[in-house]
Amino acid sequence: MFEGRNVKVLLSQAGSGKTRRLIEEVSKELETRRPEELAFVTFTRKGADEGLRRVCSKLMLEPEDLPYFRTLHSLTFHAMNYKANQMFGRIDQRKFNKEFGYNLNRCEVGTGKVAPTKDSVYLDFYDMERSGALTSKQLVEADIELGYYHQLVQKYEEYKSQQCLVDFFDCLIKYVQDGDSLPVKVAMIDEAQDITALQWQVIDKAFAKAEKIVIAGDENQSIYSYSGARPDFLIDLAREFPVEHLSVSYRIPQSVYRLAKAITTFIGDKTDKPFNPRVENDEGMVIQLNELERLKNFIDSDELMDDRNNCAWYILARNNCFLDRPKRLLEDNLIPYWTADGFFMGGEIMRRLKDYDNFKLEGYKDEKKREDFARKFGIEDFTQPFTDTNLFTEGCKWVYASYIEKYGLKKLEEMCKWNPQVLVSTIHHVKGGEAKNVAVMLDATRRTKSNVFNDIDEELRILYVAVTRAKENLFLIDSQNGEGYDQILNTIKDENGLDF
Numbered sequence: 001m002f003e004g005r006n007v008k009v010l011l012s013q014a015g016s017g018k019t020r021r022l023i024e025e026v027s028k029e030l031e032t033r034r035p036e037e038l039a040f041v042t043f044t045r046k047g048a049d050e051g052l053r054r055v056c057s058k059l060m061l062e063p064e065d066l067p068y069f070r071t072l073h074s075l076t077f078h079a080m081n082y083k084a085n086q087m088f089g090r091i092d093q094r095k096f097n098k099e100f101g102y103n104l105n106r107c108e109v110g111t112g113k114v115a116p117t118k119d120s121v122y123l124d125f126y127d128m129e130r131s132g133a134l135t136s137k138q139l140v141e142a143d144i145e146l147g148y149y150h151q152l153v154q155k156y157e158e159y160k161s162q163q164c165l166v167d168f169f170d171c172l173i174k175y176v177q178d179g180d181s182l183p184v185k186v187a188m189i190d191e192a193q194d195i196t197a198l199q200w201q202v203i204d205k206a207f208a209k210a211e212k213i214v215i216a217g218d219e220n221q222s223i224y225s226y227s228g229a230r231p232d233f234l235i236d237l238a239r240e241f242p243v244e245h246l247s248v249s250y251r252i253p254q255s256v257y258r259l260a261k262a263i264t265t266f267i268g269d270k271t272d273k274p275f276n277p278r279v280e281n282d283e284g285m286v287i288q289l290n291e292l293e294r295l296k297n298f299i300d301s302d303e304l305m306d307d308r309n310n311c312a313w314y315i316l317a318r319n320n321c322f323l324d325r326p327k328r329l330l331e332d333n334l335i336p337y338w339t340a341d342g343f344f345m346g347g348e349i350m351r352r353l354k355d356y357d358n359f360k361l362e363g364y365k366d367e368k369k370r371e372d373f374a375r376k377f378g379i380e381d382f383t384q385p386f387t388d389t390n391l392f393t394e395g396c397k398w399v400y401a402s403y404i405e406k407y408g409l410k411k412l413e414e415m416c417k418w419n420p421q422v423l424v425s426t427i428h429h430v431k432g433g434e435a436k437n438v439a440v441m442l443d444a445t446r447r448t449k450s451n452v453f454n455d456i457d458e459e460l461r462i463l464y465v466a467v468t469r470a471k472e473n474l475f476l477i478d479s480q481n482g483e484g485y486d487q488i489l490n491t492i493k494d495e496n497g498l499d500f
Contacts, residue, residue, distance in 0.1 A: 001204050002213060007241040009234075010216035013275045014260070014468035015251025015434065018216040019047070022188045023054050025214055029186045035061060037185040039068035039207065041075060043194035043224075047432060048074070051190060068184055072199050073168040075206065076175040079182065088160055088167045100155050122149050123156065124226075130169045132197040133228025169198075176201045181208040191432070192217030192237075196228035215241075219270050223428060223462045225455070231269055238271050247274035249468070251434055253284025255500070256470050262496040263464045266488075267457050285473045286500040288489075292325055292477050295439055296333055299422070312421040314430055316466050317441040318448055318485070323424050326441065336420035340429040427466045438470035441477050444484035456488075463488065476500075 012018055022040065029038055040051045052069040055061060068075065077087075093104050103117045116124075122144065128134040140146065160166065166174070176198070187207040189195075192215045195203070207213055219231035252260060257277035264270065289295060299313065315326045315337075323339075330337045423435070440463075448459065463485055467474055479486050492498070 001200065001237075002241075005207075005210060006212045007237070008212075008214050009238045009241050009243045010214060010246070011218065011234075011238055011243055011271060011273050012216075012246035013218060013249050013264075013273065014221060014465070015249040015278075016246040017250055018218070018246065019051060019054070019190055021246060022190055022214060022216055023051065023058065025188060026055055026186075027059060029212075030059060033185055035065040036067055037183070038066065039075075039182065039184045039187040039210075040066070040190065041068070041070060041072055041187070041203070042190040043071070043229075044191070044432070045071050045074070047071075047191055051188075068182060068187075072195075072202055073171055075182075076171040076179065076202060077168070079179050079206070080171060080175055082166060082171065086164065086166055088165045092159075092163065092165060096156070096159050100159070102152060102155070119152060122152050125149065126153050126156070127169055128226065128228060130173065130198070131228035133226070172198050172202055176205060179205060182206050184210050186210060186212045187214070189213065189215045190217075192234050193219050193222035193231055194224050194229045195233065197230075197233070198228065200233060220264055220267060220461055221431060221465050223431065223458065223465055225458055231457075231461075235269065235271055243271075245273050248276045248278060250278045251471055252277055252468055253282045253470075253472060254280070255284045255286045256467060256474050258496075258498060259286055259474070259492070259500075260464060260468050262492045262498060263460055263467070265496070266492060267460050267464070269457055284470070286476070287473070288476045288478065288500055290478045292329060292441070295326075295475060295477065296329060298437070298473075298475065299335065300333075312436045313423070314433070314435040314438045314469055315422060315424045315441070316427050316430060316438065316469070317443060318427060318462065319443075319445050320426055321445065322441050322443040323426070326424055326439070330422060330424070335422060337422035337424050338420050339423075340425045427462055430469055431465050434469050434471050436471050437473045437475070438467070439475040439477060440466045441479070442485040442489065443479040448484075459485070459488065 010018060010021060026038060026040065040048070040055070042048050042051065048069060048071045052063055052066060055066060055069070056063060063069075067078075070078070097103055097105070102119045104120050104123055105117050125134060125139065125142070125144065126149075129136075129139060134142075139149075160170075184207055187203075187210045189203060194217075215234070215237060217234045219234050222229055222231035222234070249257065249260075254277050257275075261275055264275070287298075295315075315323075315330075317323050317326075327337070327339075423430070427440075476489065493500075
């Protein structure tokens with residue numbers, strides 16, 4: 001891979017400014033090269049957009065000046081001249097479900113369950129198989145109905161072929177097979193630890209004409225093994241090509257650094273690279289709490305409701321199923337929050353209350369509409385004003401009426417215009433992000449606990465990503481049964497003499 005090309009590998013720990021360093025490289029290259037001769041690619045759309053925004057802002061360029069600042073999927077989509085109506089999207093998904101009786105939805109609709117459907121899980125298996133993350137042998141060994149799986153895949157491919165559609169994996173595969181190299185002289189590859197074997201093939205082909213390639217990443221943050229990303233790709237490149245290290249994490253203070261450093265000592269498959277906190281006398285705090293409810297005292301003391309600018313808190317968990325408890329804690333204490341899918345607790349309250357008010361004015365006499373609305377929002381009596389705390393059923397009262405009771409409608413409406421200062425999310429979703437305070441739920445599913453014994457490096461890397469999001473204070477919330485990440489954490493503490 002990359003034979004005959006000038007390749008440099010940029011390795012560093014979390015928060016050390018890898019993206020900033022790549023932007024500096026871009027700025028330097030633009031002194032002698034045209035913008036369209038440069039590429040900046042990364043694993044996520046968020047990362048690609050951030051790189052594009054920074055360069056445009058710093059160098060007074062427009063996005064259209066930089067056509068190769070994209071995710072790999074977007075890069076291949078445009079390189080193969082596909083159109084938006086050729087992509088297998090949500091409308092096609094619904095048509096496929098209706099025609100063949102499958103359910104490719106990412107969660108069960110109308111059941112209250114957050115778990116993905118069987119068919120969507122099987123399609124994920126197919127994506128893993130195509131990306132090289134899953135071998136035929138592993139597929140046979142997996143706990144799935146192979147006959148059903150192969151039938152689903154066959155129908156899925158038949159449908160795409162009949163409708164002349166492609167998905168993002170098709171973009172990658174077809175580009176490797178039939179695509180042309182891009183007219184790029186310099187390529188920057190960010191978040192390289194997240195790139196799969198198939199994506200590396202795309203990069204190798206896309207930038208075959210590049211005179212210089214800079215690859216930035218941190219193998220300790222490789223947490224997407226389920227999609228085919230493995231740290232050894234980056235590690236092998238670091239052994240083959242010249243390496244530059246960024247040794248200081250400008251994000252984390254001393255206390256968080258000591259824990260993060262201790263976690264990395266337990267990771268087996270890694271490179272040896274320097275790792276230092278931002279300022280020697282900047283201590284910060286790491287606090288372990290045996291009950292989630294104790295976290296409220298720290299959130300209250302942070303004067304969240306008065307801070308409308310930067311995100312003050314992340315509350316993180318390994319799996320989505322462990323986010324319900326912190327959401328309830330925030331709702332019970334009337335603290336607005338964001339979720340990864342953009343849900344705004346507080347704004348949602350106002351929308352629903354206004355919906356009710358408008359409905360009373362416009363649709364009160366429509367019996368079916370009234371029944372549907374009552375079922376949706378748990379309303380018992382439409383004759384009462386929506387400010388009455390008895391309006392809502394018990395299951396909804398604590399969410400809606402308590403907001404009104406504490407703040408009043410005028411204050412509530414003002415509050416809902418604020419930018420909530422708490423994000424409740426999985427660890428995977430916030431990789432690359434940061435917050436003043438980070439709380440990590442140590443709970444783990446049975447599958448995760450099993451993974452601790454089968455691939456402990458993966459779980460250690462996930463824990464490392466979680467703790468290194470904290471700019472000042474880190475809170476570790478013991479699992480409910482003491483069988484999550486607790487055991488790993490206690491071992492790390494004991495062997496490294498950590499006391500928190």
